């Protein structure tokens with residue numbers, strides 16, 4: 164087998180690269196960004212993600228990740244809180260993705276930075292550095308679609324991310340991921356390394372356009388009791404990162420076009436579940452194992468679909484409830500009334516268990 168080609172150096176691409184190199188099939192990996200960069204993400208690393216990273220030789224704690232042991236769900240004046248049923252961490256993507264790309268290069272992956280893939284046809288990638296042919300093409304461009312290979316448009320929603328500094332709020336939220344549902348969207352707030360807080364949210368597009376801009380959206384958010392303290396917090400980025408029309412619920416497989424789709428290109432779980440990174444890592448690992456074993460891209464897509472379908476669909480059902488004001492009320496009442504209800508929901512929306520994505 165000549166070198167497979169991985170397009171995109173996020174967690175899915177890096178994971179596939181590391182495992183392919185370990186099995187003696189060191190790939191070429193193209194990443195369009197030239198260096199470390201921020202990514203729109205809540206940066207909640209679930210137990211599955213932490214385990215997958217460990218399997219790839221990466222200890223997120225040694226990179227400065229902070230522990231997350233508790234989840235808080237807020238809707239207006241209501242709050243439900245529970246201990247997480249698995250140990251979780253929080254680490255910026257700027258640090259994590261860079262560390263994984265370095266690890267891939269050390270494992271033997273040829274990592275080329277600053278190369279943009281513009282299109283794919285007949286086993287050839289058209290890139291900003293010229294055409295590259297490969298026996299296997301692994302598509303790991305995450306939130307960004309390559310021309311000619313669109314995923315369905317998501318709903319009219321916009322994602323935002325901003326870092327803040329506020330020592331008092333950081334103390335209150337130590338080891339906690341706080342999810343707040345409000346009319347028109349939801350927000351996750353949690354500590355990350357460096358004494359910062361990551362606010363990552365999704366808001367209905369029409370609602371945002373009515374508000375007009377980010378300062379107005381922030382002013383709206385701090386009317387929520389659980390987010391009020393952000394009014395005094397220091398924003399740390401010149402402007403928020405933003406993304407629109409995330410295709411939540413997208414499941415690619417089974418596919419027959421010979422492409423190995425990884426991470427967000429294969430399955431997009433609603434972000435409040437905090438499991439997108441686990442799916443990215445595990446899909447990369449599964450693809451690498453099956454490719455090295457001589458399996459086809461179609462078999463891989465079917466195997467991945469079998470494992471991701473249930474958690475993605477359950478998370479979509481939970482999202483539908485959370486989007487509706489009455490649904491939110493009922494869900495908050497239910498979560499507060501059933502001991503362990505929140506922990507159960509957190510467990511049900513996981514991708515099986517950390518080892519379940521390994522081929523049978």
Ligand SMILES: Cc1cc2nc3c(=O)[nH]c(=O)nc-3n(C[C@H](O)[C@H](O)[C@H](O)COP(=O)(O)OP(=O)(O)OC[C@H]3O[C@@H](n4cnc5c(N)ncnc54)[C@H](O)[C@@H]3O)c2cc1C
Pocket residue numbers: 170171172173174175176193194195196202203204205206207208209212278279280281303304305306307308309322323363364365406409425426427428434436437438439440441443
């Ligand atoms: C608002 C929001 C909050 C989220 N919060 C969480 C969370 O808290 N926890 C969690 O687990 N998941 C979360 N997710 C999901 C998570 O961010 C994704 O599932 C995960 O990043 C997918 O990894 P990936 O490797 O597939 O793609 P990405 O991380 O998007 O990486 C893709 C890489 O490909 C590169 N690339 C793109 N196009 C090209 C091209 N044409 N040529 C070359 N390179 C290219 C990009 O530069 C990038 O580095 C969130 C998502 C959103 C939208």
